[in-house]
Amino acid sequence: MNELELIERLKKGDDAAFKIIVEAWQDMVYNTSLGIVQNPEDAEDVAQEVFVQVYESVGQFKGDSKVSTWIYRIAVTKSLDHLRKKKRKKRFAFLQSLFGINEEEVRHEPDFHHPGVALENKENAAVLFQAIDKLPDNQKIAFTLHKLEGLSYQEVAEVMESTVSSVESLMHRAKGNLKKTLTEYYQKMKE
Amino acid sequence: MTNLRNIENKVEKTLSSIDHTERAKANPFLYTRIMASLKEEDKAPWGLSFINRPVIAFAAILAVLIMNSVVIFQSSDTPTVVTEDDQIFASEYNYPQTTADRFYSVNEEQ
16 A cells, blocks of 8 residues: 555544554654654654644645655654753743742753664764754754655755755755864863 | 864764664554544643643733723723713602712711
């Protein structure tokens, strides 16, 4: 059964088709959101929200892009929304701690370790993920989709509803920013 | 010089540390969680969840405040008009028609 047939069945409310869709794309969605939110529990919540939206908004899917591209777009949007909400909460908790309302210390996230990274690269990858987290949103998305999901520039452009040349430019700027952050990090380590 | 080269090498090694990373696997019970969440949404009374959004709550408070100030502003501008019907009613029941009349009638009673 092809992708479009599955979507048509889901539009008719077929739960079995929905189960096939979830099972086919759950790792793709989870890995994408994990790369962006950099927390396994949060990534799981985001993956759940993504498929709830797929279920609820399948009627709006016109079939002018691939199903995977459509799901990637939802995953990226939901992940960025999640990050924004988390930042807002952190800022609020920090303000509360300043005024003594919330006596709990503002906790810092531990280093993120992606489960798919080879053991010998774990330490370097944790440093890289910290640097990725500081990138502007569009550079973070392009870099994550290309490096973690292995999408080509053409596929990244389709997900981001952009052109290949602008994805190339985003990747160039992302690499430049990462090099700068990492150089500063290792210089500080030497001091 | 060697120091700088060392840092450059370290940066390059770090940048390539996530190349060929395996895809992370989702929770095998994700589908069950999604279905539970969809059922939960069906049960929730409509119209209540949207109030939780700060933007909606703030907009609702602002709308109430604006409506209040409009009503207060309009009522202070409108002069009290005593109609003919009011006068007939007042004279029939011997009720003082103006504030001054009401003051004197109270004083007379005392």
